[in-house]
Amino acid sequence: MWQESLALREAGWEVHVICPRGATQDTEPEAVIDGVRIHRYRLRAATGGPLGYLREYGTALWHTFRLARKVGRVDVVHACNPPDLFFLVARALRRRGARFVFDQHDLVPELYLSRFGRGEDLLYRAVCSLERRTYRAADVVIATNESYREVAVTRGGKRPEEVFVVRSAPRVERFHQVPPDEAARKGKPHLLCYLGVMGPQDGVDYALRALARLRDELGRTDWHAVFVGGGDTFEAMVALSRELGLADSVEFTGRIPDADLLRYLSTADVCLSPDPLNPLNDVSTMNKVMEYMAMARPIVSFELREARVSAGEAALYAPADDVSEFAKLIARLLDDPAERRRMGEIGRERVAGPLSWEHSKKALLAAYEAAYAARSRR
CATH class of the missing domain: 3.40.50.2000 (Glycogen Phosphorylase B;)
Structure with a gap:
């Protein structure tokens, strides 16, 4: 997300990031780093299974909506998951003309099955419903790989031209060799x-x-x-x-x-x-x-x-x-x-080379262009 934020800022966008505060670092409620304005809120990590996540995600949703309104006029809501709840923020801001870019970092139904081992129970059906609503609300979807892109097109019902693969690629200049210890x-x-x-x-x-x-x-x-x-x-x-x-x-x-x-x-x-x-x-x-x-x-x-x-x-x-x-x-x-x-x-x-961030950055900016084109057609 940080590389996406910097790429958008370099492309001329004014970027605001809303996220939780850290426990021992990044604890300030507001900061400006490399030209990106960050708004942070307090969040207690989930404990106690699925109900704990409901509390965590509900708190995150409320604070995100509160801080998004504080930012002022927003042109694009760019939300990464989990949870698949931020379409609610996007819908609220859409009344003011905002586009919605859904940045799908996890397949939440698969995450639920893999993490809790409860099978396709009521909560599983609930997270499937939230995923469908998120897909439906999104002007474009950003997928981290081709497997996620396939899910967005088949399960999510998005048109292929509405889904862009933006791989999570490390910055080569950050990960460099130092003398072995x-x-x-x-x-x-x-x-x-x-x-x-x-x-x-x-x-x-x-x-x-x-x-x-x-x-x-x-x-x-x-x-x-x-x-x-x-x-x-x-x-x-x-x-x-x-x-x-x-x-x-x-x-x-x-x-x-x-x-x-x-x-x-x-x-x-x-x-x-x-x-x-x-x-x-x-x-x-x-x-x-x-x-x-x-x-x-x-x-x-x-x-x-x-x-x-x-x-x-x-x-x-x-x-x-x-x-x-x-x-x-x-x-x-x-x-x-x-x-x-x-x-x-x-x-x-x-x-x-083929998996570099430079390739992903081009796909990210193309996704934003498509989001504007999609809204103009509508």
Whole structure:
């Protein structure tokens, strides 16, 4: 979203961002960064399952509407999900002539199925209804990949010319090599790295179990692993690492500054993308995969449709959810530095070339032109 904001500002738009405040940083209610005005509100993260998310999303919707009215006249409401509720804000501002660009970062029905495991119950049907209403209200839809675009056209009923693929591509200038930090290896020959959110559907537990298999089944203790990021299951994953006897081999950093992130990624021999197969992960583009490739790191992933589309030969793919095979692929790369270099170079070239932000930026600006053209026809 930040890259989209900067691209729109560079194209001549006045950009206002409405979002929650951070817990330990970005706590100011208002800020102007690189010419983008940011309006923040307090938000308590969801706890207690689906009802907790209803409270969180309801609070976010109210504050977003309140701050949007404070901004004044708005030409475009550009809303990313989840939740699929911001069409209500767009409809309220449409009376003043605003267009609605729906930036679909998640397929919420698939997210619901993958996160809660409750099946197609009443809440599932509710989120499906909200998605349909959001599609219907949108002048154009921005999809993060071709799988999401297909859903917008088939399930969402959007015309193909109303859906634009804007990939979440890292800025190459932000993700750059720095000198490796041998101290990060904690005295071991190799460093493994996980970067990203730690939620129920993100597979950190699969990664930890694979590391336990790497040690127990393959006899490999020549590695140290660092897990960078936070999320709903952070404390549970720390506890699981202790339960598996990995406390001395695995380090959890929480969220860290960019300088530390670059230091870990520049030192890492292999990066982990352990997202399990589920309805959401199979069709989603993982930011961490793109960021690993930007840092020229080889990747081990489970076999997922969009993971292969993104990484190609920059990753090795274990059968879905098979932690023993995942461990074997890690070991294979640890033993083959030439292959690690080759895969890293392929990934870097993909992010700098066909998957670069420059391509996505053109699609973003084309989506805005289409939003205006669509409203003019109506």
